[in-house]
Amino acid sequence: MIPDALLDSLNHLFAADAISIADAERIAYSYDNSRQHALPDAVVFPTEHAQVESLVHACREHRVPVIARGRGSNTTGATVPVDGGVVVSFERMNRILRIDPDNRMAVVEPGVLNGDLQQALLPHGFFWPPDPSSAPWCTIGGNLACNSAGPRTVKYGSPRENTLGLRAVSGTGEGFRCGTYTSKGATGYDLTRLLIGSEGTLAMITEATLKLTPKPSAIRTLRATYRDVGAAARAVARIMAQPVTPCALEFIDDVALRLAHDHGGDSVPLAGALLMIEVDGEEATLPSAVEAVSRAARGEGLEELRVAETAAETQALWSARKALSPAQRRISPNKINEDVVVPVSHLPELVDGIKRLSAKHDVLIVTFGHAGNGNLHVNLLPRDDAERERAHACLAEVFALVMSLEGTLSGEHGIGMVKREFMPLALEPNTLALMRNVKAAFDPDGILNPGKLLP
Ligand SMILES: Cc1cc2nc3c(=O)[nH]c(=O)nc-3n(C[C@H](O)[C@H](O)[C@H](O)COP(=O)(O)OP(=O)(O)OC[C@H]3O[C@@H](n4cnc5c(N)ncnc54)[C@H](O)[C@@H]3O)c2cc1C
Incomplete structure (x- = not known):
């Protein structure tokens, strides 16, 4: 229950249709894609930066938690x-708020959907990577x-590489701006990159200045199948070691291919492993880029290399990746969905090690994802309670394996509440202590998204 005095302040700050303490709304905002849940005391819908400042001020006065939320699609319980x-x-x-092609930037409010922004940028010939x-x-x-990203990160980077500046409100209720409106800047500490990936624990972001990239006019899709996962993983390292950086380099292991084949039909090839590779650029330069990447993809263990010539062929090549999500959900509605990262050259050891752990704990694991960044989705698919227990024991060993390969816990999903306990595996005590000091500087009373990220 929030104190009456705070509720009075909130009712003063928000119009009647922009605040709710009704059960229906509280339940709707109690969970996210992690399937964890806990009831909030109230839900508010700000429309202005100043409202967020006043809201945080008021909550701080009463030491009441404030949890930022976009659309609740995160997988780690970060908004619970x-x-x-x-x-x-x-x-x-x-x-x-602004699309500025001359300066390659756009200014947006935080609730803009990624897809809506991309649509709005299209007529200007730009995209946000x-x-x-x-x-x-x-x-x-x-x-x-969350520093969320996808296949394009391998070439174009994540939000950290594609954001120039932010406007935000810290846990004291003070508003501030950080970063620049320019494509270069060397003016003090980089608070922009600090806030990115901080999962709402340091500040509420109320505006972002995003760095835009001109949209390449052409793209080619290649699909390579390999005898086994090791051969595919070694091909990834070869592709990343040559100068043409693909704009997607995705890996799918044999178990995932079998699942996708059973679900998606014969268009999904059965093989030891598969790589989806895309290169983009201008039409005239693409043939040499395709040739360079193909040369690197060829090698020991390659079974077939196909290049799509039409949009329909491209779609057909992506069929395996598309069939994967529904196939996994059918097997295990409670899949444990991790997104570990290792240096690309350690991918062969990672995929071998995961196979060993899957056999040791007798838990089905499918491995696929953004191989060009060494970022693999390791999905454990327990089907009953006994398997769920074994999966949790297995998960701890997966993380230990990743650390032994100089990797890290998460490439794009973040930590939230579900991976907090593993943070000491990834970060030294001194590093964690510095992070706690940073948190205290931004949010001295610990009201911003408590129970997340830091163990
Ligand atoms: C089917 C599916 C596919 C997905 N695919 C991917 C993928 O390919 N790559 C990937 O990286 N993720 C993926 N995700 C995860 C998820 O979509 C991303 O993490 C996404 O960025 C979350 O956005 P959201 O608006 O739903 O934020 P929420 O889930 O609402 O919030 C996520 C975090 O951001 C904080 N937050 C939200 N808004 C603000 C703000 N204004 N200021 C400060 N903090 C804020 C929240 O407190 C929370 O910590 C997928 C999820 C689903 C369900």
Whole structure:
């Protein structure tokens, strides 16, 4: 329960249709895609930066938690109000404030959907590179707070590489701007990159200045199948070691291919492993780019290399990747969905090690994802309670394996509440202590999204 005095302040700040303490709304905003849940005491829908400042001021006065929320599509429980408090849904701060092709930038509010921004940029010949597959229904605020990304990251980078500046409100209720409106800047600490990936624990983002990239006019898709996962993983390292950087380099292991084949039919090839490779650029330069990448993809263990010539062929080549999600859901509605990262050259050891752990714990694991960044989705698919217990034991060993290969816990999903306990595996005590000091500087009373990220 929030104190009456705070509720009075909130009712003063928000119009009647922009605040709710009704059960229906509280339940609707109690969970996210992690399937964890906890009821908030209230939900508010700000439309202005100043409202967010006043809201955080008021909540700080009463030491009540404030939880930023985009569209709740994160997989780690990052928006679950574990200690109650006020969920701040940014869905109504959804204006694109400026598109400025001359300066290659756009200024947006945090509730703009990634997909809507991409559509608005198209007529200008630009795009914003972060491309989570949830783009049609996730927000720029959520993308920034999780440093979310997708296949294009291998060439174009994540939100951290594609954001120039932010406007935000810290846990004291003070508004501030950080970063620049310019494509270069060397003026003090880089608070922009610090806030990106901070999962709403340091500040509420109310505006973002995004760096835009001109949209290449042509793209080619290649699909390579290999005898086994090791051969495919070694091909990834060869592709990344030559000068033409693909704009997607995705890996699918044999178990995932079998699943996708059973679900999606014969258009999905059965093989030891598969790579989807895309190169983009201008039409005239593409043949040499395709040739360079093909040369690297060829090698020991390659079974077939296909290049799509038409849009229909491209779609057919992507069929395996598309069939994967529904296939997994059918087997295990409670899949454990991880997104570990290792240096690309360690991918062969990672995929071998995961196969060993899958056999040791007798748990089905499918491995696929953004191989060009060494970022693999390791999905454990327990089918009953006994398997779920074994999967949790297996997960700890997966993380230990990743650390032994100089990797890290998450490439794009973040930590939230579900991976918090593993943070000491990835970060030294001194590093964690510095992070706690940073948190205290931004949010001295710990009201911003408590129970997330830091163990
Ligand atoms: C089917 C599906 C596919 C997905 N595919 C991908 C993928 O390919 N790549 C990927 O990286 N992720 C993917 N995701 C995960 C998810 O979509 C991303 O994490 C996304 O960025 C979350 O955006 P959201 O608007 O839903 O944010 P939410 O889930 O609402 O919030 C996520 C985090 O951001 C914080 N936050 C939100 N808005 C603000 C703000 N204005 N200020 C401060 N903090 C804020 C929240 O407190 C929380 O910590 C997928 C999810 C689904 C369901």
